[in-house]
Amino acid sequence: MHDPTDSDGDPSRPSRRGALECMAWAGTGLLWTLGGGLPRAVGLERALAAEAAPAPFSFLQISDSHVGFSKPANPDALGTLREAVERIRALPQKPAFIIHTGDISHLSKDGEFDDADQILRETGLPLFFVPGEHDLLDDEQGRAYLARYGKGSRGAGWYSFDQGGIHFIGLVNVVDLKAGGLGNLGAEQLDWLEADVAGLASSTPVVVFAHIPLWTVYPEWGWGTQDGARALALLRRFGSVTVLNGHIHQIIQKVEGNVAFHTARSTAFPQPAPGSAPSPGPMKVPAGELRRHLGIASVTLVRGSEPLAIIDTPLAG
Numbered sequence: 001m002h003d004p005t006d007s008d009g010d011p012s013r014p015s016r017r018g019a020l021e022c023m024a025w026a027g028t029g030l031l032w033t034l035g036g037g038l039p040r041a042v043g044l045e046r047a048l049a050a051e052a053a054p055a056p057f058s059f060l061q062i063s064d065s066h067v068g069f070s071k072p073a074n075p076d077a078l079g080t081l082r083e084a085v086e087r088i089r090a091l092p093q094k095p096a097f098i099i100h101t102g103d104i105s106h107l108s109k110d111g112e113f114d115d116a117d118q119i120l121r122e123t124g125l126p127l128f129f130v131p132g133e134h135d136l137l138d139d140e141q142g143r144a145y146l147a148r149y150g151k152g153s154r155g156a157g158w159y160s161f162d163q164g165g166i167h168f169i170g171l172v173n174v175v176d177l178k179a180g181g182l183g184n185l186g187a188e189q190l191d192w193l194e195a196d197v198a199g200l201a202s203s204t205p206v207v208v209f210a211h212i213p214l215w216t217v218y219p220e221w222g223w224g225t226q227d228g229a230r231a232l233a234l235l236r237r238f239g240s241v242t243v244l245n246g247h248i249h250q251i252i253q254k255v256e257g258n259v260a261f262h263t264a265r266s267t268a269f270p271q272p273a274p275g276s277a278p279s280p281g282p283m284k285v286p287a288g289e290l291r292r293h294l295g296i297a298s299v300t301l302v303r304g305s306e307p308l309a310i311i312d313t314p315l316a317g
């Protein structure tokens with residue numbers, strides 16, 4: 001985990017806080033920008049084409065790289081991560097940092113972490129991580145993950161930092177999973193979160209990122225966090241809260257008041273829609289269609305109180 005230098009960029013696209021209605025993004029990553037104190041997303045493909053100039057402060061999210069996975073759903077997960085990094089390197093304006101929302105590796109092996117690190121370092125950007133359950137499969141309760149990515153963090157790897165006028169909070173909800181695989185934050189982390197946000201003004205934009213969705217997407221598959229409501233209650237007073245997650249390998253979004261929830265696609269393989277299969281897991285698609293499921297979504301801010309305009313652009317097809 002690297003600590004970026006604070007930026008005092010002057011947002012160039014002011015808008016009313018709370019105008020965020022919905023967002024979507026792609027498996028190859030999102031370019032997040034800050035305009036008028038409100039985070040917004042721009043698909044990498046659109047940013048590369050210079051169709052939307054990013055605000056002075058921006059960051060990227062990628063998720064679920066599963067380096068080491070090589071089954072039929074994607075025989076080359078390392079290769080699709082490399083494609084994402086190539087797109088990041090080609091951006092005309094560099095973001096401040098990258099957030100990876102977990103499952104960097106598939107089996108938490110040293111070689112998998114090594115391969116992921118080598119490719120991600122090619123971005124030349126600071127990197128922030130939270131673990132997925134696949135990153136904590138070693139016999140030492142995630143020590144391999146913490147040794148690489150947990151410096152300066154608390155407990156199992158939670159932490160916070162400020163940049164660009166936003167307070168960022170990385171939470172860990174993949175330790176002590178509950179019945180059916182539901183995520184869990186635990187009392188110690190929740191107490192820390194309460195203390196962490198206690199001194200913040202309610203006008204401070206907040207971005208929370210964790211692996212498993214903090215809201216209940218589909219409890220039968222463990223797609224939710226058992227005590228997530230307790231964390232969200234601590235954030236309700238803030239005027240702009242954006243919650244970024246991975247884990248379910250598909251785009252699902254929801255807005256509740258000033259809190260906008262977004263789950264990201266994987267850079268490795270898709271999973272079925274909630275309840276559309278007997279169980280979750282890697283979903284094989286017809287040959288040549290994988291990158292359609294790892295597509296790119298362009299999100300444009302509409303001034304005033306109208307919702308965001310979303311254009312979903314697949315990588316192929």
